Amino acid sequence: ETGVTQTPRHLVMGMTNKKSLKCEQHLGHNAMYWYKQSAKKPLELMFVYSLEERVENNSVPSRFSPECPNSSHLFLHLHTLQPEDSALYLCASSPVAGGGNEQFFGPGTRLTVL
């Protein structure tokens, strides 16, 4: 898991707060992903970046705002979240987006919205 790191590992925030999740990959990959993992539900893809360009926005509410300043870093900016947004947020990377490449996941950020 040292290939993809995420900070913080745990985050508690109120509905009016603004916070950011950070992901960094040390694998030289060109594609990065954000997923949401809620209890009893399949992983939900949120965003995909390829070469720092967003290529997928899976109908995610605007209170989630991604940023990819370079191919090694990915952020998820959070504002005015709802309690139902509480979940484990996973970052992943792959050599390129698509093809038969597997994705490498970070350990996740456990988010609790009060």
Next chain:
Amino acid sequence: AQSVAQPEDQVNVAEGNPLTVKCTYSVSGNPYLFWYVQYPNRGLQFLLKYITGDNLVKGSYGFEAEFNKSQTSFHLKKPSALVSDSALYFCAVRVPGSSNTGKLIFGQGTTLQVKP
């Protein structure tokens, strides 16, 4: 609609016995299929994948999976389970036509419990 199903929420096996975790899919076209494992408080780890070729693929930690096109299945198997295999297992399929996004559809996960 494209989907992946893991019909069992939990699978229980005794250590040393063979294990099977089931996965079926419903997508148009030729899918790319993946298995991932998640240990508590960790991210997902890649186990194996089927892209093309031999229907039986071998992966990490002694796991293997068989692609069956007629049954649209990709069941995960291991001949002899270990207690350390206890974890949450996810099957995933890459959506055909998503060549520029790598979009994966995941099953809901199956908890594998291996008892000594």
